[in-house]
Structures are given as C-alpha cells and as structure tokens.
Amino acid sequence: MSVDWGLFNYWIVVILMMAGFYVVIAQGNLVKKIVGLNIFQVSVFVFYISMGKVEGGSAPILSDAVTLYSNPLPHVLILTAIVVGVATTALGLALVVRIRDAYGSVEEDEIDRYEQEQED
Amino acid sequence: MTSPHLPVLMVVLPLMSAPFCAVMRRGLPAWSLALVVTWTSFALALAVLTQVLDHGTIIYSIGDWAAPWGIEYRIDRIGAFMAVIVSGIGALSLAYSRRSIAHEIGVRRRPLFYTMFLLSLAGLLGISVTGDAFNLFVFLEISSLSSYVLISLASDRRALTAAYRYLIMGTIGATFYIIGVGLMYMMTGTLNLADLAARVPEVAGTRTILVALGFLTVGISLKLALFPLHTWLPNAYAFAPSVVTVFLASTATKVAIYVLLRILFTVFGKADVIHAQEIGDVLMVLALLAMFVASLVAIFQDNVKRLLAFSSLAQVGYMILGVSMATATGISAGIIHLFNHAIMKGALFMAVGCVFMRTGSVRVEAFAGLGRAMPVTMAAFVVGGLSLIGVPATVGFISKWTLIQAALETGAWPLAVLILLSSLLAIVYVWKVVEVAYFQPLPSYRGDVREAPLSMVLPMWFLAGCSIYFGIDAATTLGIARDAAAALLGNGP
Numbered sequence: 281m282s283v284d285w286g287l288f289n290y291w292i293v294v295i296l297m298m299a300g301f302y303v304v305i306a307q308g309n310l311v312k313k314i315v316g317l318n319i320f321q322v323s324v325f326v327f328y329i330s331m332g333k334v335e336g337g338s339a340p341i342l343s344d345a346v347t348l349y350s351n352p353l354p355h356v357l358i359l360t361a362i363v364v365g366v367a368t369t370a371l372g373l374a375l376v377v378r379i380r381d382a383y384g385s386v387e388e389d390e391i392d393r394y395e396q397e398q399e400d
Numbered sequence: 401m402t403s404p405h406l407p408v409l410m411v412v413l414p415l416m417s418a419p420f421c422a423v424m425r426r427g428l429p430a431w432s433l434a435l436v437v438t439w440t441s442f443a444l445a446l447a448v449l450t451q452v453l454d455h456g457t458i459i460y461s462i463g464d465w466a467a468p469w470g471i472e473y474r475i476d477r478i479g480a481f482m483a484v485i486v487s488g489i490g491a492l493s494l495a496y497s498r499r500s501i502a503h504e505i506g507v508r509r510r511p512l513f514y515t516m517f518l519l520s521l522a523g524l525l526g527i528s529v530t531g532d533a534f535n536l537f538v539f540l541e542i543s544s545l546s547s548y549v550l551i552s553l554a555s556d557r558r559a560l561t562a563a564y565r566y567l568i569m570g571t572i573g574a575t576f577y578i579i580g581v582g583l584m585y586m587m588t589g590t591l592n593l594a595d596l597a598a599r600v601p602e603v604a605g606t607r608t609i610l611v612a613l614g615f616l617t618v619g620i621s622l623k624l625a626l627f628p629l630h631t632w633l634p635n636a637y638a639f640a641p642s643v644v645t646v647f648l649a650s651t652a653t654k655v656a657i658y659v660l661l662r663i664l665f666t667v668f669g670k671a672d673v674i675h676a677q678e679i680g681d682v683l684m685v686l687a688l689l690a691m692f693v694a695s696l697v698a699i700f701q702d703n704v705k706r707l708l709a710f711s712s713l714a715q716v717g718y719m720i721l722g723v724s725m726a727t728a729t730g731i732s733a734g735i736i737h738l739f740n741h742a743i744m745k746g747a748l749f750m751a752v753g754c755v756f757m758r759t760g761s762v763r764v765e766a767f768a769g770l771g772r773a774m775p776v777t778m779a780a781f782v783v784g785g786l787s788l789i790g791v792p793a794t795v796g797f798i799s800k801w802t803l804i805q806a807a808l809e810t811g812a813w814p815l816a817v818l819i820l821l822s823s824l825l826a827i828v829y830v831w832k833v834v835e836v837a838y839f840q841p842l843p844s845y846r847g848d849v850r851e852a853p854l855s856m857v858l859p860m861w862f863l864a865g866c867s868i869y870f871g872i873d874a875a876t877t878l879g880i881a882r883d884a885a886a887a888l889l890g891n892g893p
Contacts (some may be wrong), residue, residue: 304568313568321575328582354585357534361578364541368571371545375552375564382557395558 289330296323308388310379311325314372328358406451407460407473407529410483412442416523427510431498434514438494438521440448442487445525449480454878459531461531465532468592474531478735478884482528482658485742490521494812496750497643497858499852503757504641505553513553519546519648524655528684533581533591533667535576536659540623543655544570547648552641559664562635569622569632576619583612585666596667604671613673616663624656626683626720627690630713637709637763638790640752645705649712649749650742657719657738661731664723665888675726684723688818690717695825699832704752705762708745714822714863715741721815722803729806731885732878736802739877740787740795741872747863748784751777754852754860767833769842773849776857780864785830787867790823794871798878 296319303316338372340349376386383391403409406410417437421430452475460473494517505513530536542616547572552563557665585591587608588599603609616631625633633653637645664673673679691714698710715737722734752762754777771778787794800819804821842849851857862866870877 284787301572310564317568317571320572322869324575324582327579331582331586354582355415355589360534360538364538364545364574367545368567372564372567372571373829375560375567378552379564380558382560385701394620395561396559398515 289326293323293327293330296320296326301385310376311373312370317372318369318393321361325358325362325365327334328334328361360381373390404460405443406448407458408446408462410441410487411522411526411529413441414518415798418522421515421518424511425508427502427514428497429505430511430514433500434518435491435494437518438487438491439522441525441702442484442491442753443485444488445480445483448449448475449484452477452480454728455859464687468590468595471530471532471535472592474594476887477880478658478661478888479528481656481735481880481884484526484807485739486521486524486528486534486651486655487665489647489742489746490517490524491642492862493647493650493748493750494858495648496753496856499855500639500643500753500757503562506554509553513550513641516546516549516553520541520550520652524651527655529814531593533584533593533700534578535591537578537581540577540659541574543652544574544623547644550648551636553644554639554641555638558635559639560640562632562639568587568635569629572735573619573622573629576615576622577602579617580612580614583608583615587612588601588628592858593662593666597670600668601670604668604762606795613668613679614664617660617679618736620656620660620663621686622717624653624660624720625713625716627686627693628718630690630694630716633713634706637712638690638706642749642756644797645709646735646746646749646753649702649709650746652736653712653716654742657716657723657734660720660887661723661734663801665731665890669888669890680706680724680726685721687719687721687724690714690817691721691818691822692825695822695829697827699831701829702764703762704755704764704767704833705749707764708748708752711826711829713717714743714826715735715745716786717822718799718803718819721819722806723804723808725812726889727806727810728882728885728889729802731888732881733799733806734875735801735884736878737799740867740879743863743870744784744787744795744867747780747860747867748788750776750856750860751781751784752864757852757856758849759846764833764837765879767837768840769846770838770849771838773842774851777852777860780860781837782834783864783867785834787871793868795867795874796871798871798874802881 293340300320304313308394334350337348337350338346340352380386383394385391391395414437421433424430443594458475461470501510501513520543523539526539529538550569552560570640587603590596610677622629637649694710694713701707718739719734722730755763756826787796790796790800804816
C-alpha cells in the first residue's frame, strides 16, 4: 500500500514560506517578527529535506542490507543552515531584550515614535 | 613564501583567533592579537594576489577532499583582489580602532568588539576565496551575524533598532540565497561554482533555474543594498560605532557585489542570463534610480554619517550600472569602483570618526570651524569628498572615466550624461559639509577641540593618500580590473 503524496511537501514549503514572510512584514511586534522569520526559515529546511528524499530509500548507512538510500547531502547542508538559524534567532531575541531595556517597548510603531522625538 | 596553504590560512587565522579575543578581559591584549592577525591576513592576501597574477588561478581543496565532494577554494584574479581589499581595509581600520573604540565602547565590551571584528573579517575573506555555493552562504552568515553585533555595540540606542532591522533584512536575503542554491542543486546535483557553471547551460531554460536565479539575485541585492532594498543601510551605518561604519561601508556591500558578479557571470555566464532574461535592464534601471534618489536624499541629511551612508547607496548604483552593461569595460568599471570607493569611503568615515571623537557629534553643525581646529582631518575629508565627486587626480575620476567610457562604447550616451549629472549632486552634499568646516567660525564652547590622535590620523591619511596615488597611477588597479572582467566574461587569462 503506498500513497502517492506527489508534491505535498512542496506545497507545505510554499505555505510555510508565505506565512512566515507575511508575519515578518506585517507584524509590528519585534518578537513576533522573529517568530515569523523562524517559520520562513523552517520552510527552507523542509524544502531541502524533501529534496534529498528518495522514494522508498533508507537512511544512508553502510550495510549490505541497504541498497537504495536517500541523498544525505541536502540533509547535512540543512543541519548547517539550522545552526545558522538558531544563532540568528538567539541574536535577534538578544537584540529585542536590549531594545526593550532602552525603549521600554517591543512595538515597532512606539519605537519609531520615540526615535522621531530623539532628533539630535 | 610559496606554501600551498596560504589561501586557507588567510581565512582560518582570524576565525581561530576570534575566540581567544573573547576570553581576554581587557581591550589592549585583544587589540594586539587582532592587530597581528589582521596584518598577517593582509600580508597573506597580498602574497596570494601576486601568486595569482603570476601563475593564474589557485585551487585549494579543504582537507584534501577533492571537489565536487569536498569544498574547494578557487582563487582567481577578482577573488584575490577582493581579499586584498577586505583584509587591507580590515588591517587599517583595526589600527585606527584602538583610540576610537576606547572612546566609544565600554571597557568590558572591548574584547568582544575585537572578537566580532575578526569573525566578520574571516567571513568576508571566506566569501572572496570560496568556490562552493553553500560554503559561501555559511561565510555570508558568519560575516552578517557578526556585523549585526558590531553595529549594536554603539552607545546610541538607535543602533539597536538599526541592528535589528539589518538582522531581519539580512536573514531574508541569506534565506533567499539558500533557496536559490537549493533549486540549483536540484537541477544540477552540484554546489561547486565551477561545476555549476558547466552544467547550468543544459538546464538554463527550465522554470526551476529561472526561479533560482530570481531568488539568488534578489537575496544578494538585499545584502548589497541595491535600491529599493536598501532600507536597512542608512541607520545601520549612521548609528554604528565609527570604526564599524568604516569597515562595513568599505567591505560588506562590496563583497556582496562580488557575489552577484560570481552568480551572474561565473555561474550563469554561459547561459548569458543578463541579456536573455533582461536582468541587465532591471539592474540598470535600479542602479540609475539609486544614483539619483540616494544622492538627492543625501543632500538633505543633517547627520554626516547618514549623509555618507546615502552617498554609499548612490555609489553602489554606479557599480551596479557598470555590471549591468555586461561588457568588458562596464564590468571593469564596476570592479575598479569597488576598490576605489572602498578607499575613499574608508577615508571619509575615518575623518568623521575623528570629528566624533573630538566634538562628540556627527551633525553638520559640529563641523563648524574644524577646517582650522582639525586641519589634518578635514584635509583628508576634502580629499575623500573630491574623490566622491570624481575630480581628476583622485580615484573617483578613474571610476567615472571608465564608467562613461563603457557607456559610450555601447552607444548609450544618455547614460554618460546621467552619470555626469549625478556627480553634480555629489558636489552639493560634499560642499555642504566642507562649507561649514571652512567658512564658519569655531563656536566658543568648542575652543578646546584638538587634532585627532596620530594612531587615527595615520590610517586615515594612508587611505586618503591611496585615493590620490591610485588616481594618478591607475595602471595596476585598472589592469587587474580589466583582466578580472575578461575572466568573468570567460575570455580572459
């Protein structure tokens, strides 16, 4: 019994990508923007992982029983990209903490107002 | 020195020294280590450039794993030239940084500043030498993440929001870049830039490759601050610590332009996308808009760092204009302006850093009377300003001359007129600062303003001197730019 999922993964990628991108653009809350950015990046992770998957393939283990296996390269690449994503999120959130200390707000419109008042 | 490991040492040295700086508790030892490392990297980059000029492209396999499975560094003329620009500016701004950082950043954060500086340098150098599309992404993120931190180290709270905005935009750009690389991998099964170049023509017409090209171009354009994707840049440059502005303005956007050249010409060169997909036309229109809109906005700025930041956007326009013509002269105009703009903007931002140190402000009013109070600094500012305008005997003239030549070669004389017109706008914004500095008296409450310390004046004048020297004797730099352009178009040495 096998179900043909077709391009299902890629539809999910596109939906996640657009949803994340929309949140980054439309949200005024700095923390939510970072969340949006994460969703956006996760869509790319799913994209790479789907790309390397071979139908019916096993994990690429050195064993006589394994003849058909998925392409490990995109999976390894995306591990690197995940690490970069984690670092970006951590740095972004650290910046938000300091922005809150400095402005007392994490709302973009309020911060913009404070910045316009502070013309030196 | 002909060790085969020079190319990798140049990148690994700053990367590995960065953690040592992080564990140091005082600024001085961290600065000393960083100084030795950056100058060594600069020397290595120069050695690599001479080697490349004499013996052609260097190919270095990391860990001796042969490409395309392993990552290879492939250093041709333009890559070696970029490495020299990046490490040279890095070495000079590090020499400049000690006094400037002592003035602008608290004691406990100083070692962290040098850590981030070294990481950023390693990332930018890595981009210049790597021959692997995914490795390039990793270096791009190393340099970007560290530059977000560098910007946020400033004491002005607006630096935090500037760094945050840069982080959001930069990450979107980098993510677009990996989407593009992923799509390319799907179609060609390789990440090695040279292999990609060989395999792209077979699949060039497919929709996947076109989408990849779109993602790559937009992603990189975000990083290089091409109008209208530039919104992160002005505040990031205006509120970052002075040295950071010097370093980023002279290197970060330049390296992104280099990546664009790699993608458009090295990878997609045989498919001739710049003509086939009208990318050239789109880039040309955006470049022209950047030249005029950014220059006009620069005229109305009261903060000199912001003014120069907008001028940088306009200068990116000139570089992209050269690239968009896709002729040998056009691309070499772009490459030569990369180098020339790095040295003149470096000198200008260093001068502004000196003024900030002595007056505590970078507003235009703060420059009043500095022509007499800080004559050496202001003279360097004037040299840099003349170069921005493109006065003969400065590097700016060489850039614009080559660019106009390129425009006339393709018969596009309206472009030549537009280049000259936009230079007139540069006169206005440079004059705005120079007038205040030389024709207004020093306010009495600033009676104690002195010349900046020698350790800041020397690097500044070195760059200002370079912008005169290479403006008079441009044979070397133009030669490298021409050869690099020919190589990018696939008919060079």
